[in-house]
Structure formats: structure tokens, C-alpha cells
Amino acid sequence: MKKLVAASVVIGASLASVAPALAQGGEQFIPVLSYRTGAYAVNGVPFANGGVDYLALLNDRDGGINGVKIGFEECETGYATDKGVECYERLKGKGATGASYVSPLSTGITFALTEKAPGDKIPLLTLGYGRSESRNGAVFPWNFIAMGSYWTGASVAVQHVAKEFGGLDKLKGKKITLVYHDSPYGKEPIPALEALAAKHGFVFKGVPVTHPGVEQKSQWLSIRQDRPDYVLLWGWGVMNGTAIKEAAAVAFPRDKIIGIWWSGAEPDVLPAGDGAKGYKALMLQHGPGQFGVHAEIKKHLIDKGKSLAKDDFGQVLYNRGLINSFIGTEAIRTAMKKYGNKPMTGEQVRWGFENLDITEARIKEAGFEGMMKPLKLSCSDHQGADVARVQQWDGKEWKVISDYYTADRDVLDKLVAEQSAKYAVEKKITPRDCSKPD
């Protein structure tokens, strides 16, 4: 009997704990879906620290966005889709106007939330990940795949490989193998690589690695047998470090491997030690390093002990977290220009994203100079950028080894149109007319 009473108290308390948090009136709420535990924590922690630090900086230094304080709360997803959906449901209604935008930081969660966001009217900011075809804002009004998709990455990687071989015409007959995380994330670049293989005549082969990616012996042995001319790596979390270690173990030249921008941070190469020397990775425009905004964060947060960042301060993924929050808050700022300085609703923030124009001057003013190029989104283009560079790990730090490449839009735009049209038919969506102002 006592146990029953205790159980009912526990259940009652749990019901009480899910009560709507109405007491946060007047705040612009931004949910932070993060993962600080599990197989992907090595990459999840710096990204979350960067994202949260920029929001905290705006609060601490400017009192929020145009005087509207930012409320934010983290929720641990562990990179699992069902947990991500639970977190989204938990946080979407908080604050004065609900969630302003959500960054799922997982392609799987992005897919699940793409189905829910239109109903809840909450924009999704997927910075350099997510559904590549969501660039087409006419079909995906709520997805913003700002700065680049995996198809962009695939095209840029192929261009760099071609440059090393001496031109795109030299790709003919070459073997390019993709080692990928066997999930929507890792599979995204495949259609683009297949299309590029058809165009340039190289032989493309995909080698999947099962989640979480600590078991890669057989994959790399088959690569040693197959002797591809280049390997592309689409890994995340512990999979990256393991891949580089295994490549070293089978003596596959590390300077013949290019990782996507999610496989090009410090936690990916440090575990492999000297074995990682020569490994290359794409940059989502920015690399590691400290810039104007870092000085501000140091002054306002780190010196006051208000930041969780330690060694990761100024690392690649920390910086990406900063940019993610920068783009999101700039969209809110844009929306406020139209709707006034009060907490924005998801719908208003969506307008802000669609009319986002981050100019050179604004980047400089916010302290992001050197980290990103100007970004302009529109109804028909929810990506806004097609450029990336390549960096190489020299054993101690990342060195930029290339100029900006621009993705091959002849190939990619066709794919975007095809796949988004397919989605529109499947979901019975009538694409918006982007020539009309909304």
C-alpha cells in the first residue's frame, strides 16, 4: 500500500513537472537541442557550447535582441530521433511566443521535424546538414539549410580531388569511394556523387559504416583491396577518429581522404595522433581560430566564469555553434525590423529567415569577420551559399590549403528540383509562387 501511495505521488509530481512554463513572459525563446552524452558527444559538446555562448553573450552584453531578452534551454537528444522529437515537443511551446526556430543538429531528427514544423509553424535552421532538397523554399517553406548542403559538400570535394589530379577532365576512370555513416546523414551525398560520377566519368563506390562507427576494420580492408584514388569521409562522432585510425592501420594515404565539414574538427583528428597527419576536410566557410566575437565572449562570459567552453573555445565546431546562433538571431532581428521589437512568433521568424541578408558590414560589426561570407536567403533559395574551402591537418592544427570552390549548380539544381518535386507530390504540397511577395 505504501508503495502504491509512493507511486502515485511520483506520477502526480511528474504530471506537475510538465506543466507549461508560462512564467517566462516577454522572452524570445530559442530551444537548444544538443547532445553532451553518447557516441556523438565529442562533436555535440563544442557545438552546443558555441551555440549557447553566443545567445548568452547577446543577453549579457546587449540585453538580448533589440532589448528583447533571449530565453533558451538545452535538451539532451543523444542524437536519437525519438528523443529529439520529445525534446522538440517539450520546448516548442515555451517563452512568450513559443520556439522561434529549432536547430536539430541531426539529419534524422531534421527529417522527423520537417513533418511537424509546418503544423507548429516553427522554422528549422539546419546549418550545413539536413535535407539537401530543402533548398527549394517553394516546397519547404519552414526548412532553412543555410550555408550549404551535403550535395554542395560532395561537389566541392570532387572539385578539389579533380584539382589535385590536374583538372576535371582527369577524373575519368578514377575511383572515388565514399565511407559513410549508415544513416540519412551519410546517405545524403550519394545522389549528388552519382550524378557527378556520371558527368565526369569517375567510378563511384559507397562503403557504409554502421552506427555508431567504432567497427570499421572490414570496410578499410576492402578499401585497401580496392585501392581507390580518393576516399571521401562522411562520419560523425567517434566514427571519424576511428576511420582515420583504421586508414592509418591499412596504410591508406591520409592525404587522399577528404572529410565533410562534420568530419573536420579537432576531436576527429586528435585521437588518431600522428596517424591523422595529412588528413583533409571541407570547411563550412569557417575554420578554427579566434575572431572579434571571441574577444567579446571572453570578456563577457569566460572571464566571469559563465561559459561551459574550455579547450573547445575557438575550435571548429564551437565556431560553427556561434555561427548557427548568429544566423538564427539575425533572422529574428530581420523579423523585428518588420514586426517591431517584441518577441517574434515562429511565423514572423520564418519571414525573417526568408528575407535574411547578412552583409559584409553586419558580419564585421558582429565580430564574425573571417568566419563567414555574406549570406542572403530568399523564398526560392533557402541555402544562400555554395562555397567551401579545404583544410588539412598538419599534426597540430588545421591549415587552409585551398581557395573557395563553388559547387556545380548545373548538376545540383536539377537534383534539388527533382527531389523537392517528388516530395511535393508525395505530401500533396502545392509549391508556393516565389515571384509573388508575401
Added chain:
Amino acid sequence: MLYRETGQFKTTYSADMAMLPLRQDRIALGALLVFAFVGIPLLAHFAVWPFGNEYLLRAILLPFLILSLAAIGVNILIGYCGQISLGSGAFMAIGAYMAYKFGTGMPEIGLPALPVLPSILLGGVCSAIVGVLFGIPSLRIKGLYLAVATLAAQFFFDWLFLRVKWFTNYAPSGSVSAPELNVFGWVVDEPIERYLFCLAFVVFFAFVAKNLVRGAIGRQWMAIRDMDIAAELMGIRPFFAKLSAFAVSSFMVGVAGALWAFVYLGAWEPLAFSIDRSLQLLFMVIIGGLGSILGSFLGAGFILMVPIFLNVVPSELGVPLSTETISHLEFIIFGSLICFLLIKEPHGFARLVSLAKEKLRLWPFPY
């Protein structure tokens, strides 16, 4: 005083064999059903705390209902028929992917897109067929060896849905999204509609399961579970009993998988039905109580809600803990709770409930 059968006379065999012989039980169940079908929608409609909150409906009640259905399925196989299975996640996946295929049509064999309701049920049927196939080894091997054989199902279907593109309609990323939930013109998209949709499934199949297990077939299952040789000598065919348990169990798990994909997630990849899901379902039936339909609900509630509760409490109380500390605490407390419960009550929550009922009958004058 309140909960006793004194004065309730049974004058017919059917009254004696009723599912709930006690009047109080019938009233309680009736009240619970009325509350679930009418009360919660009304409370949600008038936004009475805490039911006005979408979070409760969409992120707690919905997964609770769907996983309860899956747990009932697993409980039939493990709890009633004694066949240990680690492949429940795979059977959920079969339900989900086949429902998706039926729901989007299979032009290769000239099958048009079917409505949602038949799709979900056909997903369950496919899962049942595969369940029978993977149940065949159970005729020869038992216990842990069978668990390993069903584990093979888990890994095989993980592999199948990742690799064979036909199942995902050639989606480039391998992630698929559910078709619109349209049931005879009723579009199930509001949280409360989704809740009612799942509730109807769960209540229907819970009644089916409850009646199966107390009928002839259920008695055969339990005889096989308790001692298969003795059961065989008594004239029970292990072939029929074991495979029917696999079929019924896989069917319910498959329907739950289709609901999980269509109603809860909306878009999914095979990782949603990984080995973790199988283990989660296994823990649900062990914690809830092997061989109890009620236990399936209690176990699903415990395994699903306690982690969420532990995760939400610190931030709601305003305790300044970092996200990682909270989630590590969640693992520690949840793990110790499971150990504690299994030491104190190895037969699960269902046993606690029946103990409570025993005591209630004597209350307030125990002897």
C-alpha cells in the same frame, strides 16, 4: 471494505468466467475507459491543466500508448508462451516499412496506394508472417539459444531496410515519411486526434489479447511456457501453440511499429527500430510483469516516463545543473531504480498491483 466480492453471486457459467469477475473491477475499468476516451479530449479541449498542454498528449501519452501495444505483443510471446525474443524492434520495423509500402502503393505488382487503416493492419500481417518464419527455430531450440536466433532477425531487418532501396521507395537518404493519416475522410493531425486514433487501436488489441490469453489458445501458450514436454503429452501441439504465439505477438508489435512511425515520428530511418528498441520492450515486460496485460501498460509507462521525468524535474525546479549532468543523473537513477525494483519485486509491477488488491480486500481489518 470497498473492494470485496461479498454479495456478488454468480448464477451462470458465463458470469463466473467473465473477464473481470468483480463488479468493482468492471466499474474501475469502465471509468478509466470513459476518462481516456471522453475525459481527456474534453479536458484537452477546455485546456484544463495539465491536459491543455500539447506536450503531454504528443510526447508522453502518444508514445506511451504505442509502446504499451508493442509491450502487450512482446508479453504474449515472452510472458505467456515463454519464448524469449530479442527481435521485437525488427518486427516493429517490418510493420512500419510494410505499412509505408502499402500506404504509398506498389506499382511493380499493380497495387495502388491503400488508405491508412488497411495499410497499418497489413503492415501487422506482414510482420506476423515474418514472425512465424522466425518462430520456426523455436520448435527445436529453447531459451537463450532462441533469443540468439531472434537476434538474427533484428540484425537482418536492420540491414534489409538500410540496403534494399525498394522498401524506402528509393529515397536518396533512406529516410521515409508517413503518408497523410486519412481515415474515411477524417484527417488525423491534431494531437488529440492522434491520441484517440492510437487509443482506439490499443484498447481494441488489449481486449483481444486479454481474451486470447484466457481462452483455449492462451492456456496452450501457458502450458508450453510452464513445461513444454508435459504440455505435449497432454495433447497440445507445440507447433501450433508456439507459432500462433509468434504470429499474434508479431502482429501486435508490427501494428505498434506502424503507429510509431506514422503517428508519432512522422519520418523515420531504421535506427528508430534498432536493437535498443528491442531491449527497451524486453525491459518493459520484465519490469511491468511477465504474463500480464496490465503489466505491459505499467512497464511501458515506467520505462518511458521515468527518464523523461528525471530529465525534466531539475530544470522545472530551477536546479542549476548542466545538461550533461542531468542526463548522466538520469542514467544513474533510472538504472538503480530498475535494480531496486527487481530485487524488491522480481515479478514486476503487475505483482504489486495484485498484492495491493489482496490487501484491499481485507482493508481495514487485516488479520
